[in-house]
Amino acid sequence: MPGTNLTREEAQERARLLTVDAYEIDLDLSGAQEGGTYRSVTTVRFDSAEAGAETFIDLVAPAVHEVELNGKALDVAAVFRESRITLPHLAAGSNELRVVADCSYTNTGEGLHRFVDPVDQQAYLYTQFEVPDARRVFASFEQPDLKATFRFTVKAPSGWTVISNSPTPEPRDDVWSFEPTPRVSTYITALIAGPYHSVHSSYEKDGQSVPLGIYCRPSLAEYLDADAIFDVTRMGFDWFQEKFDYAYPFAKYDQLFVPEFNAGAMENAGAVTIRDQYVFRSKVTDAAYETRAETILHELAHMWFGDLVTMEWWNDLWLNESFATYTSVACLAYAEGSRWPHSWTTFANSEKTWAYRQDQLPSTHPIMADIRDLDDVLVNFDGITYAKGASVLKQLVAYVGQDEFFKGVQAYFKAHAFGNTQLSDLLGALEKTSGRDLRAWSTAWLETAGINILRPEIETDGDGRVTSFTVLQEAPALPAGAKGEPTLRPHRIAIGCYDLDEAGKLVRTDRIELDVDGERTTVPFPAGAARPAVILLNDDDLSYAKVRLDEESLRVVTEHLGDFTESLPRALCWSAAWDMTRDGELATRDYLSLVLSGVSKESDIGVVQSLHRQAKMALDLYAAPEWREAGLTQWTEATLAHLRAAEPGSDHQLAWARAFAATARNPQQLDLLQSLLDGTEAIEGLAVDTELRWAFVQRLAATGLLDEDEIAAEYERDRTAAGERHAASARAARPSEEAKAEAWASVVESDKLPNSLQEAVISGFVQTDQHELLAPYAERFFSAVKDVWGSRSHEMAQQIAVGLYPSLQVSQETLDATDAWLASAEPSAALRRLMSESRSGVERALKARAADAAAATA
Secondary structure (H helix, E strand, O other), X not given: OOOOOOEHHHHHHHHHHEEEEEEEEEEEOOOOOOOOEEEEXXXXXXXXXXXXXXXXXXXXXXXXXXXXXXXXXXXXXXXXXXXXXXXXXXXXXXXXXXXEEEEEOEOOOOEEEEEEOOOOOOEEEEEEOOOOOHHHOOOEXXXXXXXXXXXXXXXXXXXXXXXXXXXXXXOEOOEEEOOOOOOEOHHHOOEEEEOOEEEEEEEEEOOEEEEEEEEEOHHHHHHOOHHHHHHHHHHHHHHHHHHHOOOOOOOOEEEEEEOOOOOOEEOOOOEEEEEHHHOOOOOOOXXXXXXXXXXXXXXXXXXXXXXXXXXXXXXXXXXXXXXXXXXXXXXHHHOOOXXXXXXXXXXXXXXXXXXXXXXXXXXXXXXXXXXOEHHHHHOOOOOHHHHHHHHHHHHHHHHHOHHHHHHHHHHHHHHHOOOEEOHHHHHHHHHHHHOOOOXXXXXXXXXXXXXXXXXXXXXXXXXXXXXXXXXXXXXXXXXXXXXXOOOOOOEEEEEEEEEEXXXXXXXXXXXXXXXXXXXXXXXXXXXXXXXXXXXXXXXXXXXXXXXXXXXXHHHHHHHHHHHEOOHHHHHHHHHHHHHHHHOOOOOHHHHHHHHHXXXXXXXXXXXXXXXXXXXXXXXXXXXXXXXXXXXHHHHHHHHHHHHHHOOOOOHHHHHHHHHHHHHOOOHXXXXXXXXXXXXXXXXXXXXXXHHHHHHHHHHHHHOOOOOHHHHHHHHHHOOXXXXXXXXXXXXXXXXXXXXXXXXXXXXXOOOOOOHHHHHHHHHHHOOOOOHHHHOOHHHHHHHHHHHHHHHOOHHHHHHHHHHOOOOOOOOHHHHHHHHHHHHHOOOOHHHHHHHHHHHHHHHHHHHHHHHHHHHHHO
């Protein structure tokens, strides 16, 4: 049941009228093992600024039984419409509302999600309320600036554990009565319930003691590396409390690994929920552990930035997410004892690549987006809100100084604890500590859209000595349909000068840090100094800009990209090459050659795995069709050669095994996959464990070598929730009309699949080698997508709208069909945005294919 859209103006008017004091929420979850609905009783005490005023409270529920305002029963049929209860004739000052309703468990990862573990057949519950889904569980004034205290009372099945934001009490007759929370927003309240397994510890320092808990389903308990998770958590407590100069603001800190979670994690105050794929059932590379650590620290940072101090409205969502992203990466990079001091390399390689991609879509928007309503924010959890925002915060830290930045943050937390703020509150605090006027900086960086390109212009004399050095800044036109104007911005950057040493390694010999502003900035290069082999703009990745190499630097980097002694400049060059490929400035065949020449020297496993994904994506989408198969053959042969050559048991060996499994194509390669799967052949050190088996099964199914019975047999080996997802994906991947029709019907023509299985089916359905088989579904997609959007919850509809868009049909016909649909379907603004973004991907692929074809004849 979709909820009514809340507009910014409605929220502002409600905030003007109301001050919310406290909620008391009683939930009867005793029937959760069977599912269906549950009784929800909400009592809210709030003040009204005006006598006789009218407002509304939000509730998504199949049945409302009682609405009582200030002791008077209201006519439910008259006041409850869709997802709002009208509250007429408020008293000036104190009011009390009581609402009794039946609410529904969901299988979409929104509201109160219910999952039954196939291993033990037990139900497991958790809430996910961001953005507007607390209203699916209790009546609430669903906006971030109406903070209140929350007291939860929950009746649960015997033997269950119930966790919430407050410390877990001892139950009495299976009733769990929690103490009230501090003043927090509705969207960060939480309930998690079920027969969860738990491990407990504490954070102890200087007399402070914070109880710590980690939870997961019993079927995952053998894989739970709780000590490693506690270690990262304690490192975060140490670093954040020092930098923020504000003690952790809640009574305990639980981290709950929950099933079928739509996002990476959620910052519920004191009760963080995390996708349980982070409990690793099989061997993973260190990049996966680093990603998990960053997620853990991201949510911990939110306890201060987002939970203690919360945005007033969703246009400042970026501040929550960008701050948490920046500080989590900084903690990994700088905290004592961190395993991942190279985390800025990972950030440059993954987060910023995401940001650059997002910023070149027709939906690009200022970091501080114009959020008109809930529909706007629901599609705004994007690469600009997270990654560009964090990149710009890193630039801000370089601009004002790290010490000054954190002093400002400390003042900000002290001034606004348990309150709501706007961007100006943070910038004001930073201006006081840094002495910088940040108004022009904010306008240029936060209130404009689009990306800048920095290029070096270098002149030398006959002896190879630099006579002039200028940084050129461009502001390319925004994509068609995007709002705003191109903007040149002030950049604080470092310029790295690199030369080859005697061992053939690229070593930084000089570093120049300066402010770049306007179209041309002169670099104070030492007079008469010899030109370095490589000049790298934005070295150390201080700013947010696309960077290009001059001709001489590009030549050296092309030959020696893997020879940088440090991982960050390598990552910056890899990122520039990938960006040039996406922009059609570097042919796919040349990008592939660059990857194949340099990847063997790349030590950073996260970068290696990104190169795997990008090379495969380039071949699938950006290669000229007449050369694509030759390129894929070259790539596949390389993945197998690297797999066989990798150090036995290493992360690189596992990464190459997965890359090979994703692309194996000829009979000999597929026979090898089958032999590795059935154990008749082995590669020294390669453990073909549960998850790697499924990777092989997926490819064998997609190439028609495994049928339904063989997939079912593999599922019998792994009758878990993960195994169920993998099996569903493998069935949908089979290259037959029947398999595709069955998959399509289960997702588009039925709404019975839970979120995780729907996602798995979509993933299996879309196979890059099945272009012709999937072609008829383009027309069916355009016929169905608007109805799907209107009838499903946001998460479920977005999976379909993005996942089933015919992005593999790279043709003018796909662009024309999208344009015709956009012109006639009258979609909502949110759906229009998603469709325009997908269309942009096809348009970019066409341009890149043309560039690749041109390179063949050059």
